[in-house]
Amino acid sequence: MKKDELHRLNCFVENKPGVLARIVGLISGRGYNIQTLSVGPTEDGTVSRMKIDVLGNDSVINQIILQLRNQVNVIEVTSRRKS
Amino acid sequence: MKKENKKTGAQVLVDSLAKAGTKVLFGYPGGTVLDIFNCLPEAPFQFVLGRHEQGCAHMADGYARATGRVGVCLVTSGPGATNTVTGLATANMDGIPLVCITGQVPLDYIGTDAFQEADVCGICRAVTKHTFLVKSADEIPETVAEAFYIASHGKPGPVVIDVPKNVQRELTSAQYPERVSLRAYHPESMATATQMAKLAKLINEAKRPVIYAGGGVIASGAAKDVAQLAEKAQIPVATTMMGLGAFDENNPLSLRMAGMHGNAAANYAINKTDLLIALGVRFNDRITGQLSKYARNAKIIHVDCDPASISKNVHTHLGIVADVKDVLTTVNSRIKTAEHKEWLAEIGEWKKKYPVSYRKMHENVIMPQQVIEAIDKHSKGEAVIVTDVGQNQMWSAQFFRHNLPRHFISSGGMGTMGFGIPAAIGAAFGNDSSKIVCVCGDGGAQMTFEEVVVAVEHKLPIVFVVINNGCLGMVRQWQELFYSKRYSGSILTVKDRLANERLEQDLNYDYLPDIVKLAQAHGANAMRVIDPAKLDSTIAKAIASNKTTLIEVIVEPRANVYPMQPGGQPVESMIFE
Numbered sequence: 001m002k003k004d005e006l007h008r009l010n011c012f013v014e015n016k017p018g019v020l021a022r023i024v025g026l027i028s029g030r031g032y033n034i035q036t037l038s039v040g041p042t043e044d045g046t047v048s049r050m051k052i053d054v055l056g057n058d059s060v061i062n063q064i065i066l067q068l069r070n071q072v073n074v075i076e077v078t079s080r081r082k083s
Numbered sequence: 084m085k086k087e088n089k090k091t092g093a094q095v096l097v098d099s100l101a102k103a104g105t106k107v108l109f110g111y112p113g114g115t116v117l118d119i120f121n122c123l124p125e126a127p128f129q130f131v132l133g134r135h136e137q138g139c140a141h142m143a144d145g146y147a148r149a150t151g152r153v154g155v156c157l158v159t160s161g162p163g164a165t166n167t168v169t170g171l172a173t174a175n176m177d178g179i180p181l182v183c184i185t186g187q188v189p190l191d192y193i194g195t196d197a198f199q200e201a202d203v204c205g206i207c208r209a210v211t212k213h214t215f216l217v218k219s220a221d222e223i224p225e226t227v228a229e230a231f232y233i234a235s236h237g238k239p240g241p242v243v244i245d246v247p248k249n250v251q252r253e254l255t256s257a258q259y260p261e262r263v264s265l266r267a268y269h270p271e272s273m274a275t276a277t278q279m280a281k282l283a284k285l286i287n288e289a290k291r292p293v294i295y296a297g298g299g300v301i302a303s304g305a306a307k308d309v310a311q312l313a314e315k316a317q318i319p320v321a322t323t324m325m326g327l328g329a330f331d332e333n334n335p336l337s338l339r340m341a342g343m344h345g346n347a348a349a350n351y352a353i354n355k356t357d358l359l360i361a362l363g364v365r366f367n368d369r370i371t372g373q374l375s376k377y378a379r380n381a382k383i384i385h386v387d388c389d390p391a392s393i394s395k396n397v398h399t400h401l402g403i404v405a406d407v408k409d410v411l412t413t414v415n416s417r418i419k420t421a422e423h424k425e426w427l428a429e430i431g432e433w434k435k436k437y438p439v440s441y442r443k444m445h446e447n448v449i450m451p452q453q454v455i456e457a458i459d460k461h462s463k464g465e466a467v468i469v470t471d472v473g474q475n476q477m478w479s480a481q482f483f484r485h486n487l488p489r490h491f492i493s494s495g496g497m498g499t500m501g502f503g504i505p506a507a508i509g510a511a512f513g514n515d516s517s518k519i520v521c522v523c524g525d526g527g528a529q530m531t532f533e534e535v536v537v538a539v540e541h542k543l544p545i546v547f548v549v550i551n552n553g554c555l556g557m558v559r560q561w562q563e564l565f566y567s568k569r570y571s572g573s574i575l576t577v578k579d580r581l582a583n584e585r586l587e588q589d590l591n592y593d594y595l596p597d598i599v600k601l602a603q604a605h606g607a608n609a610m611r612v613i614d615p616a617k618l619d620s621t622i623a624k625a626i627a628s629n630k631t632t633l634i635e636v637i638v639e640p641r642a643n644v645y646p647m648q649p650g651g652q653p654v655e656s657m658i659f660e
Contacts, residue, residue, distance in 0.1 A: 018214065021205065029209050063395055069390065069391075070238075070389065070390070071213075071267075072212070072233055072268045075267040
């Protein structure tokens with residue numbers, strides 16, 4: 001079992017109702033705890049940026065990213081290790 | 084735009100459904116969808132009234148599985164919508180395209196705990212591909228178009244459109260869009276030239292390759308391409324349960340189904356293969372058993388349209404996110420012909436040594452497996468088999484010779500009991516050229532039996548076969564094998580129940596309810612078979628008949644599904660009897 005590390009996910013999403021709930025639900029519904037979450041506008045008012053800190057090993061984080069990218073309103077997701 | 088050119092949201096919704104290609108709408112009315120129902124008499128598609136919203140969702144699902152088109156259902160707010168949740172989750176797990184329209188209380192009332200209010204988008208989020216809450220009638224045509232697009236593109240799945248009642252009554256002049264373009268959702272993905280070259284090379288170099296085909300092959304219409312690949316390079320083909328029909332089981336290259344209750348030869352071949360070519364599969368735990376020992380000698384190629392399924396459960400040596408058909412069309416021209424004689428001979432030995440078989444337990448008692456063999460024989464393997472969940476499902480998977488895609492319809496990932504009857508009805512609306520045979524157990528049949536009346540009303544020539552063993556067979560089997568034979572909660576007959584479940588009054592019949600009388604009360608032709616000698620003729624007659632027919636077959640209550648590879652264990656632990 002690889003060890004859990006803190007990852008920062010940067011998500012650019014369409015600014016539409018329900019998007020935050022869908023993303024948070026996707027992460028928490030799989031039993032992973034969000035440590036920090038912030039959502040704000042970008043210069044383009046139709047796009048929001050979410051910064052999500054999640055604890056997990058690389059394969060878990062990778063799976064979360066792929067699932068996030070599958071979401072209809074998610075434009076892009078990147079991640080980096082925070083340590 | 085002049086005011087008289089405007090239409091109500093409800094009318095525009097119905098028009099949009101028609102434009103999106105709806106041929107049949109399954110549904111159940113209620114307060115918040117009355118405006119939509121008011122437009123249905125003039126709609127250019129057929130409306131089918133189910134008897135429970137769960138049934139409506141499963142019908143739309145069965146229709147989608149039989150046809151490949153998007154299944155559509157319409158239900159009211161609150162309980163109507165929540166009743167569809169099981170149906171949506173079932174479709175979501177198996178990647179089935181559905182659009183479910185739910186009524187909602189007027190926008191002003193949302194959040195006030197109004198009558199029949201539920202946060203449907205919130206509830207459905209975890210069991211759908213996407214949800215929409217429509218806030219103005221102007222959004223309706225575009226939302227419907229997007230919902231159909233999302234449901235059917237990428238990995239298909241269910242989409243909910245929640246439409247508040249006041250939005251249905253608003254006037255709009257919005258038109259159905261000519262094309263859909265979604266800003267963030269672009270599921271199309273192609274294999275790169277490097278991937279293709281690597282794929283062809285791996286296949287050409289493999290000594291003991293196995294193709295492992297799943298529901299994705301059927302969804303992408305790639306069954307013929309799989310056959311071409313298998314024939315050209317002489318590669319044996321195992322399927323998942325969702326992939327049954329993706330490869331003709333009469334073909335000597337077929338290993339039939341793999342997994343927990345799969346064919347021993349299929350599981351042994353996957354265990355020994357040096358190249359597992361996985362096409363449109365998810366590597367579900369019911370297939371793999373113990374992950375660390377799964378396909379332990381193999382390089383794994385995984386082709387799937389869902390990027391999240393690659394390397395999710397097993398380590399993949401070559402993962403390709405693309406449509407299976409696209410990949411095979413290209414790769415089939417690049418692979419060399421091969422014979423793999425030794426490998427096929429070894430597999431042939433396994434097939435001979437471990438055939439799909441069963442032993443009769445009592446002389447005058449029908450074995451459940453016989454029932455499926457009879458259906459196979461009298462439908463000449465051409466029927467669409469719709470199953471419920473449990474032992475009946477596994478026997479249908481094992482003992483029917485599946486040879487055509489979209490001819491085996493079953494709840495795979497979700498394992499939803501009660502799926503069979505409504506899904507068979509949906510399938511019958513979609514496929515009127517094949518015989519539909521629905522195989523249920525006595526447990527699952529009782530969960531959605533009310534829908535039988537829909538088959539009768541529409542004169543659907545479905546044969547419902549209820550395999551009655553007086554117990555919840557798969558639960559009972561696990562209790563026999565893993566819970567010291569304590570049959571808690573799994574015995575439906577009266578006399579064999581545990582003391583804590585025994586009933587006060589002494590009932591003199593053992594099987595309750597009387598399923599034959601129940602079917603007759605719904606207007607179906609119904610009969611019971613107990614005598615093994617009468618099984619064949621009864622099934623043959625029912626298949627030849629064009630009336631809705633139900634056959635209850637009283638079978639050996641203690642029959643188990645074998646082989647069985649217990650959950651989370653490696654192939655060595657397979658139990659044969």
